[in-house]
Amino acid sequence: MAAEGGMSLVVKTVTRWLKGLIFLFGMYIMIYGHLTPGGGFAGGVICASAFILITLAYGAPEAYRHLPRGAAEKLDSFGALTFLIIALLGLWFAGVFFRNFIGTSPESHFRLTSAGVIVPCNLAIGLKVLSSLFLVFVMLSALHIIVSGEGRRRIERRRHTP
Amino acid sequence: MIVELTAGLILLMIAGALVAIETRNLLSAVVSVGAVGYLLSVAFLFLGAPDIAITQIVVEILCLVILIRATISRDLTSISGDRELIGLLASLALLLVVTVVVILTAAYFPEFGAAVMDRVAGAPSRTYLLDGLEKTGAANSVTAVLLDFRAYDTLGEATVLFCSILGALTVLRRRARKKPEEDA
Amino acid sequence: MIYALCLVLVGIGLYGVLAKKNVVKIVIGLMIMEYGIHLLLILIGYRRNGAFPIMQPGQDPGAYASVAVDPLPQALVLTSIVISLGVLALLVALCLRLYEKYGTFDISEMRRLRG
Numbered sequence: 001m002a003a004e005g006g007m008s009l010v011v012k013t014v015t016r017w018l019k020g021l022i023f024l025f026g027m028y029i030m031i032y033g034h035l036t037p038g039g040g041f042a043g044g045v046i047c048a049s050a051f052i053l054i055t056l057a058y059g060a061p062e063a064y065r066h067l068p069r070g071a072a073e074k075l076d077s078f079g080a081l082t083f084l085i086i087a088l089l090g091l092w093f094a095g096v097f098f099r100n101f102i103g104t105s106p107e108s109h110f111r112l113t114s115a116g117v118i119v120p121c122n123l124a125i126g127l128k129v130l131s132s133l134f135l136v137f138v139m140l141s142a143l144h145i146i147v148s149g150e151g152r153r154r155i156e157r158r159r160h161t162p
Numbered sequence: 163m164i165v166e167l168t169a170g171l172i173l174l175m176i177a178g179a180l181v182a183i184e185t186r187n188l189l190s191a192v193v194s195v196g197a198v199g200y201l202l203s204v205a206f207l208f209l210g211a212p213d214i215a216i217t218q219i220v221v222e223i224l225c226l227v228i229l230i231r232a233t234i235s236r237d238l239t240s241i242s243g244d245r246e247l248i249g250l251l252a253s254l255a256l257l258l259v260v261t262v263v264v265i266l267t268a269a270y271f272p273e274f275g276a277a278v279m280d281r282v283a284g285a286p287s288r289t290y291l292l293d294g295l296e297k298t299g300a301a302n303s304v305t306a307v308l309l310d311f312r313a314y315d316t317l318g319e320a321t322v323l324f325c326s327i328l329g330a331l332t333v334l335r336r337r338a339r340k341k342p343e344e345d346a
Numbered sequence: 347m348i349y350a351l352c353l354v355l356v357g358i359g360l361y362g363v364l365a366k367k368n369v370v371k372i373v374i375g376l377m378i379m380e381y382g383i384h385l386l387l388i389l390i391g392y393r394r395n396g397a398f399p400i401m402q403p404g405q406d407p408g409a410y411a412s413v414a415v416d417p418l419p420q421a422l423v424l425t426s427i428v429i430s431l432g433v434l435a436l437l438v439a440l441c442l443r444l445y446e447k448y449g450t451f452d453i454s455e456m457r458r459l460r461g
Contacts (some may be wrong), residue, residue: 034300037212104299114299253364275394291411303399303417326432
């Protein structure tokens with residue numbers, strides 16, 4: 001199918017159907033982390049696994065088409081900085097580092113808006129984990145081809161010299 | 163009942179770990195360690211930790227994919243045997259020391275099922291459970307601890323993750339940049 | 347004694363780290379040690395017949411605090427799991443670079459090649 005190789009047509013079709021659903025589930029885990037099991041880390045890793053599925057099925061160029069390398073690096077820094085800035089805003093507005101400056105009220109309990117800064121914190125951590133794991137995986141799989149090619153060449157040279 | 167169940171799961175995990183350490187084929191070792199991780203996830207689920215179970219199962223998938231990507235189609239000629247005699251003796255001596263320390267410490271472990279907050283008056287966990295919803299608005303107490311009561315831990319953890327990912331990217335990138343100079 | 351079984355798991359991992367020649371086997375041993383430590387921490391935080399630490403709507407905080415398991419070890423283990431994933435990525439990157447340099451995963455072979 002694609003010129004880049006990758007896996008068979010069945011895997012590619014299933015990936016095309018599943019990638020959005022996996023990403024959606026990861027975002028759900030991330031956003032509702034304060035009400036249901038899950039949180040920024042689990043959601044971030046699930047979202048990253050959607051991109052890793054694309055990398056495995058189609059190859060790295062297609063994955064970079066979904067999330068370009070520069071965007072991933074910027075998203076990584078953006079997530080970490082957002083988390084830090086939310087902490088500093090707590091220092092600015094409420095006088096204590098990491099203070100929940102939005103606050104909570106009893107009538108908003110068990111709603112999405114109940115937890116103040118926890119939801120943006122979860123989102124920031126999720127974005128950070130997503131982009132950094134995606135970057136590392138794509139770098140590792142890129143090196144895989146180079147190294148195994150070189151290693152095989154070395155072994156073959158040793159064995160088939162005549 | 164939960165004790166027997168958990169003990170059975172841990173026995174299965176020990177079997178998987180022994181296979182993972184002792185098998186000669188690298189691919190089956192990686193698959194066995196994946197089995198150990200999934201059993202650990204099931205154990206977390208029975209021990210009342212759905213947060214950890216979700217995270218563990220997802221992280222295990224990622225670990226497995228990274229390890230298989232890294233090790234498959236390398237030289238699968240099995241590297242058998244142990245290290246040289248002195249190293250083996252040193253490791254056995256260290257294992258012996260660790261075992262003795264564990265046996266000596268075992269008397270101080272609490273009884274299974276007796277949580278810290280039941281034994282110690284004024285334990286912080288009781289405060290987290292009692293005031294978590296009122297103070298943070300998060301119904302999930304683990305998230306409340308993670309992002310409100312102990313957010314410094316999370317900040318440090320994000321820093322460690324950032325540093326390790328940065329280190330991995332640096333280790334992988336330097337090679338590619340150095341390559342043309344070596345050829346020249 | 348259920349804690350001892352966890353420590354057996356840690357011991358198996360330690361044996362793998364100390365006595366194996368293959369670099370990937372050493373990484374696997376480290377992973378097994380981490381599993382044992384995580385399980386030990388969660389077991390220490392478990393409360394007999396405990397419920398998971400998520401409050402249901404309409405539940406009284408006092409009643410909730412008397413049934414739920416300890417959330418503090420769970421939060422710390424969650425942190426530790428993610429850190430172990432980062433460490434694994436770093437270790438695998440180092441393993442690949444060693445393979446690139448020496449063409450083998452065997453550490454005694456690497457020592458011999460170095461001279």
